[in-house]
Amino acid sequence: MSTVDERPTAQADEPEEPTNRPDSSYRLREWLSRPYVRHILLIFVILTLAIFPAAWLVIHLMNMSGAPASAVMYEIERTMFVFTIVSAPIMAITATVMLYSLLGWGRVHGEEPPMQESPALRSNPIAIYGWIGATSLLAAFLVIWGLVELARITEFSNGTTSANQQPNTRKAIDINVTGQQWVWTFEYPDQQKVTSDVLVVPIDVPLYFNVTSKDVIHNFWVVELGVKIDANPGAITNTGVTPNKLGTFNIRCAELCGLHHAYMETQIKVVTQEQFDAWVREMGGKRTV
């Protein structure tokens, strides 16, 4: 009898105190009205907004040498940008809580006593289901986007079909890529086996790479075109790309392969079909079909 009488009295006397009532919206409003929550939210919004230009700047700096120079690289960059943007709020809230815990928590403001403990979230359904729901949606989005992009990139890189079996209207050019400590060599089997240490290719024509190594494992990386595949001794790996931008771009080795790994680099020159034909003739091969 006495407990029943006391409860409403206690509520009337201390309306500010969170009660045991299962009223989530009241608890949420009460939580949002606390000064430290407002500070945390402010830092969170500022950090989230700061990540957007940072993501743009990273891609801009990456592209100073001319990327994207193929549809594959365009898709890769778009994925990096979208993933950065959608995960920015999660990154920001983690950094905010860390920063506030390190720097702001337990500070004494004037006469206020320091806070003894953090607020409990475990009995707040809005916080619990909101967090589970938001992170599940985010994870599902990343998985679906990733699978769709993977399929598109596989298609743009000519999949796993060799050049002479491609359904493309324009015939692909086969290029045999050989890595060895510490140079790249390119052979054009259909252009009378012209061999070069610089990759010269015509624009808008699909390329099909047969990649191997003479010694250790290397990695054939055509930076601005978004091509990266292992070069293994005794095996051939295949990938392809269609360059869609004229210019000179970078080829590097992306697998630590010994003393001069860092200097194992050359260039890809994307030229017009006429320039390519002239180059092949100059190198001693015949005109491409």
Ligand SMILES: [Cu+2]
């Ligand atoms: Cu290497």
